Amino acid sequence: MNLMPYEQEVALLDCLKQTLGFDRETVIGHTLRWDELPSLHPQLAGYDPGTLRFYVSMLAAAGFFLGFEDDGECFSIQRGAYDYLSMPGHLSPPLYRRYRERGIGKVLFEGIVLSGLLIWILRTLAALLSSHG
């Protein structure tokens, strides 16, 4: 198995994420041929389209690119991952882990208890302030 040096792989993936994930003018929402990809960025010029195709498809599988389509000759990307991460309705990673480690029942119960406690404190404070006022 021929793997490229690890540092080189990191640099290539960073370049692909930056080049493909944010470029709305020429990449996102457009259809590109795989053999066009090396000409998009000087750092990609040294790689053959097959290698780039492998890494782009892995990045898409990991969720860095959304709406990835590949017919072997051409590919398209509909959105970068950073759009996805900024969408509303996503909980923070610690809460995801907490859910996995403790289960949804305990996480929701803790949330309700803590929120109830906070409301009680705020109401008590409001009552104290109004009685002094």
Next chain:
Amino acid sequence: MPTSNLTQPQKEALLKTTLTALDRKALRGVPHDWATLPQRVARLSAYDPDLLRVAVRFCGSSGLLVGYSENEQQFRFEELSTLGVYLAYGAAGRVVDTGSMLVYKQLFRMFK
């Protein structure tokens, strides 16, 4: 590459399974042998070691694993990154999102 023959959904499943299997406290911050990884982590036992090596290395090089380092025999990592956690538990997270939103709405009505 051993993963070249996989379809896109198979690649997604491979990465998700790898990340979920690695996200154990006992596995964080300690070196793991490439050769014995499928035996050591039960959920990965069905995978070919070469395929796993490509997948784990990709998780490290793409930033899905934080504090990743490797040599010919071993690799280690510190924890899953933000996107790694989303990828590993994305579907479960949506259940939490829905439940949390209902609770928040109810609490908002109570407070109002």
